[in-house]
Amino acid sequence: MSETTEQNEKQLWGREGFRNDPYIEAESLDAAGDAPAVILPLAAWLGLDDDIRRTSNRRIGVMVAPGEDIEPLLDKLDTIPLIALQFPAFNDGRSYSKAELLKGRHGFSGELRAVGDVLIDQVVFMLRAGFDTLQVSNPIALERLNASDLHDTPGYYQPGRGSAQTAGGYSWRRTPAG
Amino acid sequence: MYRYDEFDHAFVAARVEQFKDQVQRRLSGELTEDQFKPLRLMNGVYLQLHAYMLRVAVPYGTLSAKQMRKLGSIARVYDRGYGHFTTRQNIQYNWPALGDIPKILDELAEVEMHAMQTSGNCIRNVTADHFAGAAADEVADPRPFAEILRQWSSLHPEFSFLPRKFKIAVTGAEHDRAAIQTHDIGLHLKKNAAGELGFGVYIGGGQGRTPMVAKNIRDFLPAEDLLSYTTAIVRVYNLHGRRDNKYKARIKILVHETGTEELTRQIEAEWRALKESDLKLPQGDINAIDTYFRPPVLPERPEGWGTLAVAKRADAGFAAWVDQNVTPHRHPDYGVVTISLKPIGGIPGDASAEQMELVADIAEKFSQDEIRVSHEQNLVLPHVALADLRTVYDLLLTDGLATANAGLITDIIACPGLDYCALANARSIPVAQRISERFGAPARQSEIGDLKIKISGCINACGHHHVGHIGILGVEKKGEELYQITLGGSADEITTVGEITGRGFSSEEVVDAIEKIVDTYLGLRTGRQENFLAAYRRVGAAPFKEALYGPVSRAA
Known part of the structure; x- marks a missing residue:
């Protein structure tokens, strides 16, 4: 019962604001019933037959815990609609590096989602590392995102997504795009 | 020295505004101490034994007169009239009121200073040779590169939640005054045969409960690759460093457990993918930063x-x-x-x-x-x-600042210890004070010569005891403060970790023990030119142990 309540409190947010989340999380395809979009744990996702992944009429995303390696996903990226990287605690930063590798190095074009302990002070880091969406349940984060108050800085000292090089500025500096 | 441009000013101002809001919410009770903790740590605010402590960054230890005056004024207005300079070239204020901290940050911003990344598991203030840009033995000034690293590491989206804190030091001289081999990354700025600038790269040095000397993983990294190579190191560490035990979370443990060769292979592989990226430093940018550090024009004064x-x-x-x-x-x-x-x-x-x-x-x-x-x-x-x-x-x-003891036995490094620190097991400051008094006579100090004593009040080793020629570590045993002595440590170009002599000494005994060690040294040195460390390296620990504990059979 309490689990359902918790699920209801999670909201999905992206640069354009809050949005509906078509995905459900499930341990296996069977457990997902007839949901049209499912997120499976990495092991379950890797256990699927390649054909099922390709021919299924449902979207099958994959959830990766911080201690899990993204290597086995790399040659299948074009078949993955969504990768969710976990933040079991806000201070476990491994998923930032994975986001950077997936989006920056390997050109993953599906949805990259941050799930777990998403706090307002990490939102900009997540967006810049390459996350498209964040699953948010922290009340302060929800309130600030509702008010479009991202705790952003007017400039950044590193290249990152959603930013542009400043004309005549140092090569490592960026300003928010748009 | 470096001067903020508009970009830097706007960045720091935005952070101060955010922190003001966070402090306001803490004071009003909207945020609990637990919720506030990660936010205050991003801004250098610790909760100590008695009060909040604010640690202000002094990038690579360089200050202007105006900045120093501001540090003094903050000490007077918001603290108890003094500040404490740290072993990472920063300054700490031990008694600020939380409600005043946003005002302090505002005042710091006026003089182009801040407290960002002086705490937390991020890339900390980058340190450098304190004689940079002046020393006769310097190949090139390391500070322009320290400044580039400072900027690049500020609120880094990928590297703000590392397994543990991460410290980088840079030196530009063969004689290492920046202790680079005790850092997570140590950079030795040098010139190759063609006269181009680059770095010897060391990783995995550190102190704490598992002291390790850094490993040299690259002899010459071209200067333009500084950020890509650093990114490769920190990324491999972020992904694979241990997070199950905070005492095993520094990169030194990853180096140790993975093996230097294998970890270097991983770093090099990551770097090859990054080398030609946006992180490559254009020579024009290096030159532009370098301009800020151009040596002052010094008139002839023969x-x-x-x-x-x-x-x-x-x-x-x-x-x-x-x-x-x-x-x-x-x-x-x-x-x-x-x-x-x-x-x-x-x-x-x-x-x-x-x-x-x-x-x-x-x-x-x-x-x-x-x-x-x-x-x-x-x-x-x-x-x-x-x-x-x-x-x-x-x-x-006129104000007690002319003590002639640089590098001598009374030039002691000590952590704040149990007098301030919530982590400490024992007091450090009173021990430092008593040693200083025992050996304080100018003739005696001068006779003893170069001798670095370093004191830590707990195993975290903030007082760098592992690399003291004589190191003192305060531990707590059965409710009593006990001091363990190590000998032969050093943090220069030949970095060594000191050896533990044997059982520890009580607070009452420890100064006598130090005196026995010093007297033993004076008795066995070949002459004044053989300083304590050289003598120790020649004769080993045995004579000192015997002086401390009696005949060898007991010490063994």
Whole structure:
């Protein structure tokens, strides 16, 4: 019962604001019933037959815990609609590096989602590392995102997504795009 | 020195505004201490034994007179009239009220300073040789690269939640004054045969409960690859460093457990993918940052040679200070002055508001407006004409800043210890004070010669005891403070971790034990030219253990 309540409190947010989340999380395809979009744990996702992944009429995303390696996903990226990287605690930063590798190095074009302990002070880091969406349940984060108050800085000292090089500025500096 | 441009000003101002809001929400009760903790740590605010502590970054230890004056004024207005300079070239205020901290940050921003990344599991303030840009033995000034690293690491989206804190040090001379081999990354700026700048790269040095000397993983990294290579190192660490145990989370443990060769392979593989990315430093950018650190134009002052000799002959106290606290400058008419913050019987690294202001005034008039903070918790005037040394000395004398003990036995590094720190097991400051008093007579100190004593009040080793020629570690045993002694540590170009002598000593015994060690050294050295460390390296621990514990059979 309490689990359902918790699920209801999670909201999905992206640069354009809050949005509906078509995905459900499930341990296996069977457990997902007839949901049209499912997120499976990495092991379950890797256990699927390649054909099922390709021919299924449902979207099958994959959830990766911080201690899990993204290597086995790399040659299948074009078949993955969504990768969710976990933040079991806000201070476990491994998923930032994975986001950077997936989006920056390997050109993953599906949805990259941050799930777990998403706090307002990490939102900009997540967006810049390459996350498209964040699953948010922290009340302060929800309130600030509702008010479009991202705790952003007017400039950044590193290249990152959603930013542009400043004309005549140092090569490592960026300003928010748009 | 570096000056903020509009970009930097806007960035720091935005962070101060955010923190103001967070403090407001904490004070109003909207945020609990637990929720506030990660936010305050991003801004250098710790909760200590008695109060909040604010640690302010002094990037690579370089300050202008105006900045130093501001640090003094903050000590007076918001603290108890003093501040504490740390082994990472920063300054700490031990008693600020939380409600005042946003105002302090505002005032710091006015003089282009901040407290970001002085705590938390991120890339901390980048440190550098405190004699950078002045020392006669320097190949190139490391500070432009420290500044590039400072900027690049500020609120880094990928590297703000590392397994543990991450410290980078840079030196530009063969003689390492920045202790680079005790850092997570140590960079040795040098020139190759073609005269191009690059870095010897070391990783995995550190102290704490598992002291390790850094491993050299690259002899010469071209300067343009600084950020891509650093990114590769930190990314491999972020992904694979241990997070199950905070005492095993530093990169030194990853190096140790993975093996230097294998970890280097991973780093190099990551780097090959990054090398030609946006992180490559254009020479134009390196030059532009370098311009800020262009050496000051120093007028010829040859009259100093003669006047200095006369003044030294006339005053033995002044002569001792010059011999001990003034090091050669690259300009022969100038010297680099170390201002000791280790008065006999005083608290290592503490400076009063008035002392800070005095140093600021002197720097403005006599040192090209520049001051350095050393990791040995002293201050440095990098560009003083020999002809002005007497005047500078007289001014320093007026407020107890002319102690002639740089590098001597009373120039002790000590962590704040149990007097302030929530982590400490034992007091450090009182032990430092008693050792200082025991050996404080100028003739005795000078007879003993170069000897670095470093004291930590717990195994976290903030007082760098592992790399003290004599190290003292405070531990707690059955409710009593006990002090363990290590010998033979060093943090220069030949970095070694000190060896534990044997059982620890009580607070009452420890100073006598140090005296026995010193007397043993004096008895066995080949002459004054063989300093403590050299003698120890020649004879080993045995004679010292015997002096401390009696015949060898008992010590073994």
